[in-house]
Amino acid sequence: MLESIQTFWSGLPLVMQILAKIIVIVMPLMLAVAYLTFAERKIIGYMQVRIGPNRVGPRGWLQPIADALKLMFKEIILPSSANRFLFVVAPVLSIMPALAAWAVIPFGDEMVLSNVDAGLLYVLALTSVGVYGVIIAGWASNSKYAFLGAMRSAAQIVAYEIAMGFALVGVLMAAGSLNLGEIVKAQSGHAGYWFWIPLFPLFLIYFISGVAETNRAPFDVAEGESEIVAGFHVEYSGMTFAVFFLAEYANMILIATLTAIMFMGGWYSPFPESVPVLGQPSMLWLFAKISLFLLMFLWFRATFPRYRYDQIMRLGWKVFIPLTIVWLVVEGVWVYIKLDPWFA
Amino acid sequence: MTPDVAEFAPLAAEIFVLAMACFILVLDAYLPDTRRLIAFRLTQVTLLGAAVLTWMQYDTMIGTTDRMVLLGGTYVADTLSMVLKLAVYAVSAGVFLYSRDYLRDRGILKGEYFVLGLFGVLGMMVMISAHNMLSVYLGLELLSLSMYTMVAFQRQNGVASEAAMKYFVLGAIASGMLLYGISMIYGASGSLDLAAIGRYVAEHGAEDRILAFGVVFIVAGLAFKLGNAPFHMWVPDIYNGAPTSVTLFIGAAPKIAAFAMVMRVLVEGLGGLHADWTPMLIILAVGSLAVGNVIAIAQTNIKRMLAYSTISHMGFVVLGILAANKVGYSGAMFYAITYALTSAGGFGLLVLLSRAGFEAEKLDDLKGLNDRNPWLAFLMLLLMFSMAGVPPTVGFYAKLSVLQAVVSADMVWLAAVAVFFSIIGAFYYIRVVKVMYFDKPEDEAPIFAGFDAKAVLSVNGLAVLALGVYPSGLMAWCAKALG
């Protein structure tokens, strides 16, 4: 049985193989997005001593499916003087990079769709391109609130992208490679070998910048329900809105995955390899780490009030960027003296 | 393949200037407004230190070789670079000193002014020591960017902001032309290294027409930066619009750097094509002499008048280069250095005459200067005579040496044209002298100027005379630099 599948697989043309791989990555991702929204409502519910959705299906498990169906059948409303083409293209521009970035994410030793040399740069480039969806949506809607949200988002993302890039330079210096698989392999071993210890400030900055890049609370001024209604997607309805929603959550999962890969040892186990079963590297460890970071995303949202806009800018430009630069110098010294065990 | 740290040692002067500029930038952020002069003093210390380092580098180098090409062929140290760099430091130090009180009166005595000035000096140093098209271009951009910002430094001044915009846009076009020319040369020769380009030109210069196209664009770009007609339109507006202290800065030392750039690119890199660029330079020279000297007559604003005079002087520098022989090059070098000195003195005097709420920029503002302060009037007389080329000032000798080179290159008619326009030009320089000595002063306010600024201006003015009487020392260095 297994053999016949293998011969069938290798008999497929390369394009089909790649397509199959893409489906294997994207389908679970979409499911994960759906259930992340469910998890968000449930977890925040419990944090606020509520129950959360529990009507659709057993214990509310079918809620995301119902939401998706509802959005699919709603009408897409085009505002009267909106720019038709850009209005429709914006959600696509938003989700495309969020999905395309997964092409270089390694799930295991050889489990990666495309083993790109400059994978780290590729991911950084794609996350920075995601902002176009937001800006174009805000501009094409021809609405004040949407435009304000877009402008806020553009300034914020550009500011945090720099800190994010510097944090990644730190990872690059530590691993000596831009290839994400190589970066994980450079951290092989238990939790003491991972980069989060020597790069602790960069780790924090990367994750916080990631929260800011995805426009999540407490950095969600681009949406800011209480001030500008829903920001850049205020005019969107039905499926176009759903696509923005998908993109936001797919980006959250992406940031969580990248943090796990670059600072938390990817698929390596936190225990020494001598521990039976638990000490073995496995994709499950990666998923556990991703889930932990996703929980942090939700936890932030339940805990912190929204930052004021000027405070966001101050944090990005005056705190994070100088801090990353200082830490790069520190790290440079460590790399030079070959600090054990990370830079040996 | 890792670069050796020892290879950076000859760059000590550049590294020192950069480090000090960064240090002043940071230090200034923590200084209270009353102690801004610290930035000024540190700037002067920086220039002095750079001079010492440059001389030490030259002194150690000259024992073994007379020319050092370093860092993958991007940097060169030779006698030319040493002499020009020292001239740049000296002129810049004087320029900063003259402008100190002016800046304080106008509330723009800020650390950033001097930091930008130092970065400009660094840009000039890079241009002077460039041995690669990339270094030439990057040095030029570093200098230009600093100058654009300095022109706009007085933010509430609308005229200055307009001048800065003009300068920026036109400068960007000029850089674009230069880059386009460089890309063509690169396309033809396959290298950015000036020595490699020189070798390629020597071998294939005659049959490769692309090189000629490249030279057209490069000459246009260089002429723009030098301020030669017909690419001179920016000069009067920017000289007039900028605060006088900035005009002083951009009118002096950058001319030396521009000369160095022309020497490096046209002579060292594309010297084999001098048959192509000589006719272009003739047009530039004649145009500059005509435009500069004739239009200057009509000016009543002395800053504008001196701007046109700059155009004509740059015409003379080009004259020396187009002769394409050693005498011409060293003559042009002598001319560029002494002109920077004279120009620094001329604008420096205008800066000293200005005070809070008053800009000395009209010709009428000089009326009766002799009655108000005979010594300053005498210095201005020397400077004007030097610009006009009256013996025994240095301007005469500089013009003479350039003209000798032109004649020796069998272009007597060109020398005649240059003399003709110089005689026209003498009219408006001497008019300044007439205004100072024979008109009644309209403004009786006493002239306040710091003792040190006056002393340096006196040295500057007298140097113009002294170099005219004894030109042989500097001339020998110029000859040695290009020998």
Added chain:
Amino acid sequence: MAFTDLVFYVFAAISVFAGVRVISSRNPVHSALYLVLAFFTTSALWLLLEAEFLAITLVLVYVGAVMVLFLFVVMMLDINLVSLREGFARYLPVGIAVGGIIVIEMIMVLSARYGDMPKPAPHPASYSNTEELGGVLYTVYVYPFEIAAVILLVAIVAAITLTLRRRPGTKHQDPAKQVAVKREDRVRLVKVPSEPRQ
């Protein structure tokens, strides 16, 4: 024609089209977006040459940062399109002439030297564009590289000098002061003697 050739011509055509639209489109926002498209296709062309570092950096820097700020400004400005297009037709012949000359010159440069240039041989699998670039950037071209860094520093200094103004009297918070505040600064304990009962 090989598949890569086809890819090249498709991207090259899109790039040229986008370039033309940058200057011919009526709406400045559209122009900026076409410029983004041009950057993307150019980056794809670089990828075909196995210059992946340059390609991705082009997207990262120009598309991800520079053009976002461009769009930011262009969208905020209320540009009067009519006055912007005034004289477009008048200057068009001159523009076409200059552009034409430049194209002809470029053709001369390129065809004379590189007209029959063979396709670059594909690099071995171990080739890393990033390493190659770093190799020359930090050795042969270290001097221009550093000067470029200084130019960027000057640009920062210039931008801040020309725009930073401290307006007195604005009501802004100083977070450092807020954080550094002590109990003694805010709370005053007052001893109020109780009045004797009347």
